[in-house]
Amino acid sequence: MTTAIERWTGDDPYDARLALGATGLLRTFNEAGVLTAADVHVACRTADIVGEDDETVRLAVALAVRAVRQGSVCVDLDAFGTGSSGAAAAPAVVPAVQGGTGTEPDLLPWPAAEGWLDRVAASPLAVRSVVRADLGLLYLDRYWREEQQVRDDVVARLAVPAPDVDEPLLEQSAARLFPGDAYAEQRAAALSISRRRTTVLTGGPGRGKTTTVTGVLALLAEQAERTAGRRVRIALAAPTGKAAARLQQAVADALGAPPEVGGPELTADDRRRLAGLRAGTLHRLLGRRPGSSTRFRHDRSNRLPYDVVVVDETSMVSLTLMARLLEAVRPDARLVLVGDPDQLASVEAGAVLADLVTGLGERDADAVAALVTDHRSESTAITRLAAAIQGGDPEAVLAVLTEGEGAVELVHPDDAAGLAHLQDELTRHALDVRGLALAGDAAGALAAAERHRLLCAHREGPWGVEHWNQQVERWLGEASGAYLGAAVGARWYPGRPVLITANDYGLGLFNGDTGVVVAEGENLRAHLDGGASFAVSRLGDVETLHAMTVHKSQGSQAEAVTVLLPDVTSPLLTRELFYTAVTRARRRVRVVGTPDAVRAAVDRRARRATGLAARLRG
Numbered sequence: 378m379t380t381a382i383e384r385w386t387g388d389d390p391y392d393a394r395l396a397l398g399a400t401g402l403l404r405t406f407n408e409a410g411v412l413t414a415a416d417v418h419v420a421c422r423t424a425d426i427v428g429e430d431d432e433t434v435r436l437a438v439a440l441a442v443r444a445v446r447q448g449s450v451c452v453d454l455d456a457f458g459t460g461s462s463g464a465a466a467a468p469a470v471v472p473a474v475q476g477g478t479g480t481e482p483d484l485l486p487w488p489a490a491e492g493w494l495d496r497v498a499a500s501p502l503a504v505r506s507v508v509r510a511d512l513g514l515l516y517l518d519r520y521w522r523e524e525q526q527v528r529d530d531v532v533a534r535l536a537v538p539a540p541d542v543d544e545p546l547l548e549q550s551a552a553r554l555f556p557g558d559a560y561a562e563q564r565a566a567a568l569s570i571s572r573r574r575t576t577v578l579t580g581g582p583g584r585g586k587t588t589t590v591t592g593v594l595a596l597l598a599e600q601a602e603r604t605a606g607r608r609v610r611i612a613l614a615a616p617t618g619k620a621a622a623r624l625q626q627a628v629a630d631a632l633g634a635p636p637e638v639g640g641p642e643l644t645a646d647d648r649r650r651l652a653g654l655r656a657g658t659l660h661r662l663l664g665r666r667p668g669s670s671t672r673f674r675h676d677r678s679n680r681l682p683y684d685v686v687v688v689d690e691t692s693m694v695s696l697t698l699m700a701r702l703l704e705a706v707r708p709d710a711r712l713v714l715v716g717d718p719d720q721l722a723s724v725e726a727g728a729v730l731a732d733l734v735t736g737l738g739e740r741d742a743d744a745v746a747a748l749v750t751d752h753r754s755e756s757t758a759i760t761r762l763a764a765a766i767q768g769g770d771p772e773a774v775l776a777v778l779t780e781g782e783g784a785v786e787l788v789h790p791d792d793a794a795g796l797a798h799l800q801d802e803l804t805r806h807a808l809d810v811r812g813l814a815l816a817g818d819a820a821g822a823l824a825a826a827e828r829h830r831l832l833c834a835h836r837e838g839p840w841g842v843e844h845w846n847q848q849v850e851r852w853l854g855e856a857s858g859a860y861l862g863a864a865v866g867a868r869w870y871p872g873r874p875v876l877i878t879a880n881d882y883g884l885g886l887f888n889g890d891t892g893v894v895v896a897e898g899e900n901l902r903a904h905l906d907g908g909a910s911f912a913v914s915r916l917g918d919v920e921t922l923h924a925m926t927v928h929k930s931q932g933s934q935a936e937a938v939t940v941l942l943p944d945v946t947s948p949l950l951t952r953e954l955f956y957t958a959v960t961r962a963r964r965r966v967r968v969v970g971t972p973d974a975v976r977a978a979v980d981r982r983a984r985r986a987t988g989l990a991a992r993l994r995g
């Protein structure tokens with residue numbers, strides 16, 4: 378085995394992750410913390426049904442189930458087996474968790490890499506399409522089909538003849554909407570998007586993605602009106618409610634903003650043509666189908682009725698959701714996938730945006746438009762920090778963090794004064810939000826909540842969300858002379874920031890929506906970003922949001938951000954996590970962690986095994 382491997386650890390003989398009935402190889406790998414009970418059970422059940430008793434094949438299937446659980450779409454057995462050369466599409470490269478009770482992964486009886494996948498490919502499990510061996514990788518059937526479908530739909534979209542455009546009009550409007558050298562990069566991207574059916578538009582924070590999208594929409598609306606005499610039908614979507622609300626606000630701001638001197642000029646006609654543009658979640662766009670979480674109302678037989686579909690924060694879109702989106706978009710519609718491929722990938726399996734950028738980019742370079750110029754002047758230190766993380770140079774990252782420009786700082790976890798300062802700031806921030814919420818000022822409380830965000834890698838443990846939520850509630854309670862928080866039986870209180878954790882189509886609530894609980898007379902109401910409000914008794918799946926995970930923070934930003942880096946042994950500590958956390962901040966970033974944790978974060982990649990890039994290339 379050439380790859381470090383993430384394991385669970387524990388010394389409880391009744392741990393639910395232990396598969397008590399397991400035998401042989403699966404038992405050994407389960408006890409070592411490599412496989413969970415669920416991985417073992419799925420492998421055993423499916424193998425039993427087809428009568429497959431080769432233990433190495435069963436182990437391979439269990440590793441494929443495990444891979445999906447960890448965000449990969451498939452597993453590269455070659456990277457695990459002994460005598461392997463360590464293939465490129467390696468499984469998640471993460472450190473072995475120290476102090477496990479079981480055998481160290483390197484000492485486990487891994488099958489020889491040579492011939493392992495071939496045995497699986499010849500097994501009745503592959504013959505009956507339970508698993509698929511393809512591209513040297515092993516897939517569970519569903520993910521293989523989805524990856525194939527995404528590839529086929531993307532390639533089919535590339536083969537559709539280019540849309541008709543009035544070139545002189547396009548050139549003229551592009552020069553008006555993206556004037557001069559300052560907008561040259563965005564103008565080129567906008568022209569390319571306008572002339573194609575499918576484009577991926579990439580760029581980090583502040584690279585001008587929203588400005589480009591707004592300008593493109595104005596170009597296309599003008600083309601539709603002047604050449605076809607009709608309104609262009611536009612859908613704007615993002616994977617979470619929060620990201621959709623942010624997109625909506627950004628587009629509304631761009632449409633409403635007075636033209637800057639030398640900047641883009643949206644005419645009254647542009648504004649009229651785009652008036653009323655609204656953004657929503659991808660789930661809402663595709664339409665719920667009762668009884669199914671993976672199928673939607675709009676699909677291949679009931680396409681979306683839009684000429685242009687723009688998806689923001691595409692890095693958060695899983696393989697499954699991308700498959701559903703691609704089958705629902707009309708083949709002749711323009712599809713613009715916008716995002717930052719350096720961010721963390723989707724919570725569910727896949728790394729679709731990154732795969733599209735590499736795979737599609739190699740197939741058809743014009744299909745990927747990259748914006749690289751930073752237009753944000755608010756904090757150059759944050760920009761430099763993000764660039765240093767992207768560049769993968771730990772010492773450069775530490776240098777930016779310790780230069781002490783005020784906008785970025787590094788606090789050692791043993792620095793008592795630094796932590797006391799953090800406590801003060803968190804308490805003051807929570808008190809501000811509470812004061813406004815007690816006064817019934819919902820808009821003020823929502824705006825105040827956005828001023829600072831505390832981000833953790835983990836949910837549990839001393840550097841996890843649960844601990845820090847309780848901690849802030851205790852400090853807030855002490856400072857305001859009240860008992861606050863679920864820990865003291867007061868789950869709902871004015872000033873409680875909340876995060877919705879499940880979609881509720883009835884109430885129009887989406888996983889990722891955020892808000893604040895506000896006092897209204899005797900009653901408590903949760904006011905959400907985006908305008909809706911509900912009596913707190915109507916909300917089911919909610920968490921407190923004094924702290925949140927970096928994963929959940931994707932698609933949102935705050936004035937200031939504090940990032941709590943976990944210990945170097947944490948498998949979550951990766952470059953993508955660190956970059957995503959830091960780029961949530963608009964003006965100030967405080968990183969709490971040891972220099973070694975910073976180095977480890979920059980050095981480790983959160984790689985996911987997928988075959989999409991290779992499929993798109995081929």
Ligand SMILES: Nc1ncnc2c1ncn2[C@@H]1O[C@H](COP(=O)(O)OP(=O)(O)OP(=O)(O)O)[C@@H](O)[C@H]1O
Nearest residue numbers: 559560580581582583584585586587588589752753
């Ligand atoms: N070419 C440009 N010249 C000067 N300022 C620009 C240019 N393009 C965009 N801006 C300004 O830079 C800021 C960031 O632009 P924009 O919101 O389009 O970027 P973004 O990539 O969408 O950022 P985010 O990822 O944070 O949403 C905005 O204030 C915008 O007005």
